[in-house]
Amino acid sequence: MSNESGMFGAKGSGDTSGFGGLVRTAASTGSSERPYGGYFDDLADDLERAYPEFSDAIERVVVALGELTLHIKRERLAEVAFKLRDTPSLRFEMCLGVSGVHYPEQSGRELHVVYVLLSLTHNRRVRLEVSVPDSDPHLPSLVEVWGGTNWHERETWDMFGIIFDGHPGLTRILMPDDWPGHPQRKDYPLGGIPIEYKGATVPAPSERRSYS
Amino acid sequence: MTQDVYAPSQETTEGRVYSVTGGDWDSLITEIGQTKEERVVVNMGPQHPSTHGVLRLVLELEGETVTEVRAGIGYLHTGIEKNTEYRTWTQGVTFVTRMDYLAPIFNETAYCLSVEKLLGITNDIPERASVIRVLMMELNRISSHMVALGTGALELGALSPMIFAFREREKVLDLFEMISGLRMNMAYVRPGGVAQDLPTGAVKKIRETVAELRHNFKDNEKLLIGNTIWMKRTQGIGYLDLAGCTTLGITGPVLRSTGLPWDLRKTQPYCGYENYEFDVITTDTCDVYGRFLIRMQELEQSLRIIEQACDKLDNLVGQPVMVADKKIAWPSQLSVGSDGMGNSLEHIREIMGTSMEALIHHFKLVTEGFHVPAGQAYSVVESPRGETGVHLVSDGGTKPYRVHFREPSFNNLQSISAMCEGSMIADVVAAVASIDPVMGGVDR
Numbered sequence: 001m002s003n004e005s006g007m008f009g010a011k012g013s014g015d016t017s018g019f020g021g022l023v024r025t026a027a028s029t030g031s032s033e034r035p036y037g038g039y040f041d042d043l044a045d046d047l048e049r050a051y052p053e054f055s056d057a058i059e060r061v062v063v064a065l066g067e068l069t070l071h072i073k074r075e076r077l078a079e080v081a082f083k084l085r086d087t088p089s090l091r092f093e094m095c096l097g098v099s100g101v102h103y104p105e106q107s108g109r110e111l112h113v114v115y116v117l118l119s120l121t122h123n124r125r126v127r128l129e130v131s132v133p134d135s136d137p138h139l140p141s142l143v144e145v146w147g148g149t150n151w152h153e154r155e156t157w158d159m160f161g162i163i164f165d166g167h168p169g170l171t172r173i174l175m176p177d178d179w180p181g182h183p184q185r186k187d188y189p190l191g192g193i194p195i196e197y198k199g200a201t202v203p204a205p206s207e208r209r210s211y212s
Numbered sequence: 213m214t215q216d217v218y219a220p221s222q223e224t225t226e227g228r229v230y231s232v233t234g235g236d237w238d239s240l241i242t243e244i245g246q247t248k249e250e251r252v253v254v255n256m257g258p259q260h261p262s263t264h265g266v267l268r269l270v271l272e273l274e275g276e277t278v279t280e281v282r283a284g285i286g287y288l289h290t291g292i293e294k295n296t297e298y299r300t301w302t303q304g305v306t307f308v309t310r311m312d313y314l315a316p317i318f319n320e321t322a323y324c325l326s327v328e329k330l331l332g333i334t335n336d337i338p339e340r341a342s343v344i345r346v347l348m349m350e351l352n353r354i355s356s357h358m359v360a361l362g363t364g365a366l367e368l369g370a371l372s373p374m375i376f377a378f379r380e381r382e383k384v385l386d387l388f389e390m391i392s393g394l395r396m397n398m399a400y401v402r403p404g405g406v407a408q409d410l411p412t413g414a415v416k417k418i419r420e421t422v423a424e425l426r427h428n429f430k431d432n433e434k435l436l437i438g439n440t441i442w443m444k445r446t447q448g449i450g451y452l453d454l455a456g457c458t459t460l461g462i463t464g465p466v467l468r469s470t471g472l473p474w475d476l477r478k479t480q481p482y483c484g485y486e487n488y489e490f491d492v493i494t495t496d497t498c499d500v501y502g503r504f505l506i507r508m509q510e511l512e513q514s515l516r517i518i519e520q521a522c523d524k525l526d527n528l529v530g531q532p533v534m535v536a537d538k539k540i541a542w543p544s545q546l547s548v549g550s551d552g553m554g555n556s557l558e559h560i561r562e563i564m565g566t567s568m569e570a571l572i573h574h575f576k577l578v579t580e581g582f583h584v585p586a587g588q589a590y591s592v593v594e595s596p597r598g599e600t601g602v603h604l605v606s607d608g609g610t611k612p613y614r615v616h617f618r619e620p621s622f623n624n625l626q627s628i629s630a631m632c633e634g635s636m637i638a639d640v641v642a643a644v645a646s647i648d649p650v651m652g653g654v655d656r
Contacts, residue, residue: 008625014632029267064587064588065329065332065587065589066329067329067589067590069588093458093459094458094461094597095461095496096461096463096601096618096623097461097601097603097616097618097623099603099614099616099618100616101588101605102614102615104596114588114603114616116590116601116603116618118599120458120472121473123479123480125590127590146459146461147459147460147626148459148461148462148626149461150626151622151623151625151626152623155622170285173286173287173656174285174286174656175289175448176286183291183294184293184294184614190291190294190297190298
């Protein structure tokens with residue numbers, strides 16, 4: 001997460017509180033320290049045993065709010081996914097969904113893809129996070145590993161313009177096929193298109209008068 | 213071969229393709245009869261009455277056998293996830309409740325659990341608020357299952373079960389109206405608790421309704437369970453086994469119809485579900501009939517939970533339903549007035565007449581909202597259709613940075629190809645009904 005400045009959300013107005021000059025780094029960008037707590041240590045150990053290149057493939061291990069997140073290099077994603085699915089002590093049979101996040105200020109890693117995995121056998125969860133640069137938004141598709149990611153990856157392509165290499169049919173899923181742009185990106189305005197109603201045209205919200 | 217004006221044909225790489233525009237069916241049938249293969253592509257939906265809203269299915273048929281199914285979705289995409297990024301955390305509830313419109317309370321609860329996790333106040337939620345959430349969720353499960361059963365039966369030609377199901381659903385919606393002021397899209401569950409306490413006499417009314425429901429559910433059971441026609445239409449139809457469910461990420465009744473007792477209320481309890489006694493219903497038939505039986509029997513389990521929640525509420529009278537932290541809690545208890553739900557008049561009197569600080573506090577919280585520490589969280593609830601998961605990212609501000617709903621309808625609908633390819637076209641309707649997709653949730 002980025003640097004934050006100020007407090008109370010006030011921007012561009014006269015600051016009488018003095019908190020406007022405050023600068024904080026919101027969330028740490030480092031790995032969590034062991035022990036992680038709960039089953040997270042076992043999970044990391046098991047993955048390290050099953051996957052010797054663990055330290056090379058996994059950039060960060062973050063434990064926060066009782067959830068474990070593995071930040072994985074994109075070229076290693078499919079390997080790690082297969083290990084997570086097939087190793088008996090891990091057995092993450094299900095990938096529940098794919099969610100994209102756009103951080104325009106993180107240069108070189110603007111687009112993040114988040115996978116939520118569930119192990120029915122061990123009743124455990126883990127989150128995988130991969131970041132790709134906006135200029136080269138490619139990462140391997142996981143449809144081979146979990147067929148259910150098919151639609152989720154299509155949605156992430158549709159909404160963020162992230163290209164999943166090897167996907168059997170990476171087409172738009174929610175927006176019309178000929179839609180320009182990827183609506184969930186932060187540089188895409190809300191609404192974004194003018195509204196036509198009974199002959200009159202209402203400009204897009206970003207084009208309307210602003211009172212602030 | 214003559215070109216028909218109503219069904220012109222053209223040669224493509226896939227063979228001869230007909231575009232039917234209506235009109236003269238006789239000449240079309242003659243023309244089709246001249247071709248060697250009987251491959252027909254039928255477009256079912258998006259306005260087809262048995263596709264649960266605006267689902268479009270592209271079916272490739274050989275005779276009456278379905279060889280390929282492709283689902284086209286997105287007709288109800290409303291950009292709810294994007295919209296929430298421009299609203300405060302509290303206002304987000306009003307948006308997410310409209311996703312899966314048959315299970316609004318589940319969307320709200322999953323979202324609020326995730327916000328509370330980010331705030332670090334999961335353990336500070338008052339017990340009464342959690343019990344009310346459970347109560348509302350289970351009532352909502354009944355009203356949602358009633359639609360699933362009623363419309364599912366209707367689509368297979370059984371009209372009476374639909375009448376009975378909607379009759380009972382109405383009673384649940386009346387309870388929602390009494391408690392929250394609204395029948396659907398209540399925005400009743402809020403970060404920190406619930407919008408308002410139960411009105412006087414609510415628990416008594418709920419108990420009465422539970423007794424009525426329990427009695428009236430028997431009507432549908434008598435009509436459908438063991439009914440020969442119903443069983444012939446549903447047994448062995450829409451087959452999807454455990455391996456298929458895991459690879460496709462299927463949860464909810466479809467997963468439980470493979471015999472796996474996976475219910476998040478038991479396996480990963482939230483809102484205090486570990487304190488309730490209920491059974492996880494499974495069948496091992498992997499088919500439409502099994503899913504129907506599961507929904508039917510889950511109704512009784514929901515009634516059991518509601519009764520236990522009522523008992524708990526009797527012991528928690530007068531307890532708060534919102535976190536004590538005034539920096540997070542909505543400044544007043546809302547109340548249902550003659551013109552709908554709004555701030556209670558006593559509160560307005562206090563902030564306008566007696567306390568300047570309360571007015572400032574109210575103004576800041578309502579217009580700007582509260583800050584949520586930076587980070588990401590994922591929270592789940594077991595909705596009537598499976599795992600509703602909410603992935604939230606906060607940048608430390610008063611608005612969400614990213615809200616993503618892992619909607620069970622969206623995910624489960626993927627399995628329609630696996631369930632239907634190779635089956636008869638009439639069974640596609642049964643399979644779709646057994647998935648019970650809600651297009652508001654699928655498209656968001």
